[in-house]
Amino acid sequence: MYTIDLTVRNTPFPVSIQRKTAEDADAVYQLVMTAMRSGSPDIIELKCEGKIEKKIAVRASEISGVIVSQKEGVSGTGTRQPGFFVLNES
Structure with a gap:
């Protein structure tokens, strides 16, 4: 399962959706990248494949970042924290 996190301006936590394949996640x-480059205030609607009842709509001009990551672990409980920067202490 692949997670797509969107960072939205003035929002402390990312908005996330999931896709089952790498190709769908890349699409x-x-x-999102095309919408961000356009600079227009269009609204992007996305549906989650992990939780089919989850839908999001966000104004493209308010997105400040996007990241795609693969969920680790068989149980899906991985240690991934929200956001773009995680510092692991050794």
Whole structure:
């Protein structure tokens, strides 16, 4: 399962959706990047494949970042924290 996190301006936590395949995740990433580059205030609507009842709509001009990551672990409980920067102490 692949997670796509969107960082939205003035929002402390990312908005996340999931895709089952790398190709689908990349397609969403390209869609978001195109919308961000356009600079228009269009609204992007996305649906989650992990939780089918989850839908999001966000104004493209308010997105400040996007990241695609693969969920680790068989149980899906990985230690991934929200956001773009995680510092692990050894």
